[in-house]
Amino acid sequence: MNFNIEIPHSIDELVLTLNKFKNKNYRIGAGCTDLLMELKNNSASNLTIINISQVDDFNFNNVKLSNGNVDIGANTTAFKICENENILENYKTLHEAALNLASAQIRQVATIGGNICTASPSGDLICALMALKAQLYIKNSLGENREISILDFYKGVRKTDLKHGEFLSHLSLNSNNKNAFKTKSGFIKIGTRKSMECSVVSLAYHIQIDKKGNIIETGLAFGASAPIVKYATRACDFLIGKKIDSLSKTEIDTFAKLVVEYASPIDDIRATAWYRKQVLFNISKSILEKNIEK
Numbered sequence: 001m002n003f004n005i006e007i008p009h010s011i012d013e014l015v016l017t018l019n020k021f022k023n024k025n026y027r028i029g030a031g032c033t034d035l036l037m038e039l040k041n042n043s044a045s046n047l048t049i050i051n052i053s054q055v056d057d058f059n060f061n062n063v064k065l066s067n068g069n070v071d072i073g074a075n076t077t078a079f080k081i082c083e084n085e086n087i088l089e090n091y092k093t094l095h096e097a098a099l100n101l102a103s104a105q106i107r108q109v110a111t112i113g114g115n116i117c118t119a120s121p122s123g124d125l126i127c128a129l130m131a132l133k134a135q136l137y138i139k140n141s142l143g144e145n146r147e148i149s150i151l152d153f154y155k156g157v158r159k160t161d162l163k164h165g166e167f168l169s170h171l172s173l174n175s176n177n178k179n180a181f182k183t184k185s186g187f188i189k190i191g192t193r194k195s196m197e198c199s200v201v202s203l204a205y206h207i208q209i210d211k212k213g214n215i216i217e218t219g220l221a222f223g224a225s226a227p228i229v230k231y232a233t234r235a236c237d238f239l240i241g242k243k244i245d246s247l248s249k250t251e252i253d254t255f256a257k258l259v260v261e262y263a264s265p266i267d268d269i270r271a272t273a274w275y276r277k278q279v280l281f282n283i284s285k286s287i288l289e290k291n292i293e294k
């Protein structure tokens, strides 16, 4: 590997650096857990790594409350997400996804921005953030901002809506319905072994229920069973208005079938396509068969 390194220390310096390199061959590196693996077999010449790990900006590196929403800076590590009380309390699916990511050592450096932008079809944090319908905030090399829903961000295998010269600055969670009395939220990861393993199938869900037990909001996404992490719109819509405690076996089966309709897995070294679909069906059913947790 042969490359130059630029190390901006503030958001303004990062914007200036991107401007300086806008017509050149560069890559952004945060925790570099994905990037270094990718570059190992890449002999690109004149490559510059813009290392953003030293950007000293609270909003870029932390979780904070903002007008009732939770804002998470792109450089926030999986470790900080696991430790955050607000996320544990209100967005359990994200807490569990972060806790299941790789190992304790990797969670110390792996960032949420890196997980989103690397666009892996098995990205654990992507899966939870889709179930939570996160809003992404992007800045460009002129300092201009734009926003996009994570549901519209992925364009194909490892392809995102991010343009050359742009970076992800933060994301915002505001999916919690004011009328929600209880939330059933979680993350299920099935792998061939317990740690340091990409999922065979993963599933993130965030189901909100009112005082009468009616389902009023649902978010559900799954990973490792399609070219990108998938949001199961029809399955989510199917649950709206139903009573969480009195779903019939047929309704639960229908819901799980609607989830699987979005899957288009392939056979690979970890599992066959048939197995992935079967597991996805079973874990989709299991989330409705469990008791409400909160």
Ligand SMILES: Cc1cc2nc3c(=O)[nH]c(=O)nc-3n(C[C@H](O)[C@H](O)[C@H](O)COP(=O)(O)OP(=O)(O)OC[C@H]3O[C@@H](n4cnc5c(N)ncnc54)[C@H](O)[C@@H]3O)c2cc1C
Pocket (backbone or CB within 6 Å): 027, 028, 029, 030, 031, 032, 033, 034, 035, 036, 037, 074, 075, 100, 101, 102, 103, 106, 109, 110, 111, 112, 113, 114, 115, 116, 117, 118, 122, 123, 124, 125, 162, 166, 167, 168, 169, 196, 197, 198, 199
């Ligand atoms: C041993 C091992 C185990 C792993 N296990 C898991 C796992 O269980 N689950 C899982 O989901 N992932 C896993 N990963 C993948 C990886 O750790 C995560 O995707 C991690 O969150 C990436 O974050 P990073 O900060 O290291 O990203 P980097 O490697 O720094 O960057 C990844 C990509 O995102 C881009 N990028 C980073 N930040 C920004 C930004 N702010 N704006 C624009 N682009 C940006 C980079 O240019 C690069 O293309 C594993 C990796 C390893 C090496």
